Amino acid sequence: MTDVMLDRARQSIASMGLSHAEVRRGDATALPLSDASVDVVASNGVLNVVSEKELAFAEILRVLKPSGRLHLADIVLETELPEDARRNIDLWTG
Numbered sequence: 001m002t003d004v005m006l007d008r009a010r011q012s013i014a015s016m017g018l019s020h021a022e023v024r025r026g027d028a029t030a031l032p033l034s035d036a037s038v039d040v041v042a043s044n045g046v047l048n049v050v051s052e053k054e055l056a057f058a059e060i061l062r063v064l065k066p067s068g069r070l071h072l073a074d075i076v077l078e079t080e081l082p083e084d085a086r087r088n089i090d091l092w093t094g
Contacts, residue, residue: 001025006023006025009023010023028043028046028047028050028056028059029050029052029055029056029059030059031059031060031062031063033063034063035062035063036062036063036064036065036066036068037063037065038063038064038065038068039064039065039067039068039069040068040069040070040071041060041063041064041068041069041070041071042071042072043060043070043071043072043073043074044073044074045073045074045075046074047072047074048074048075048092049092
């Protein structure tokens with residue numbers, strides 16, 4: 001997340017008067033949150049670029065409250081991508 005994206009998200013939260021929403025910059029494999037402190041984790045296209053997916057899911061489970069929810073939108077592949085596709089950043093960001 002760029003600084004501009006972070007600022008825009010925070011401005012949107014403030015403009016809607018949401019006191020229960022927060023945006024933080026962090027690493028998917030080391031979330032800057034306390035154990036069992038989050039009601040909802042929303043991930044849109046993030047986990048597909050995380051190399052340590054099991055660690056990222058473990059972090060999500062760690063921070064979610066027992067009644068917490070994961071909202072996930074991502075890309076799922078049934079076959080391995082060729083090396084040239086994995087190294088083409090335009091395919092991941094376009």
